[in-house]
Amino acid sequence: MIPEIGAMEIFIVGVLALIVVGPKELPKLLRAVGGIVRKGRELTAEFRDGIETLAAEAEREADPFNDLRKEEGLRPGMSPEEITEHIMANREHEAQGLADATEEADKKPVDKGDKA
Structure with a gap:
């Protein structure tokens, strides 16, 4: 099960990122992280669609x-x-x-x- 991330955890990560990366580089970092998250979601959706397609094909083969x-x-x-x-x-x-x-x-x- 995926643990939920609350507002406090996001705030702490944001403050740490601001301290470690700095205010000038933070927007670039956020865009990069957003791109990675978006790509991860796309890959997950593609994987899910592939699994559903395989399951449907297996069902058709099992009972034509x-x-x-x-x-x-x-x-x-x-x-x-x-x-x-x-x-x-x-x-x-x-x-x-x-x-x-x-x-x-x-x-x-x-x-x-x-x-x-």
């Missing part, structure tokens, strides 16, 4: 049909026949939705322009 199960709404323990029936019902529902949309489009009046 996971995306299909989520997309189709399949439940664990379904028999092959139940899976087939479920997927076919989804396709019929999608086809019906497309047919309904086509019928609605056909019912709308077509504007044939101005007739003078």
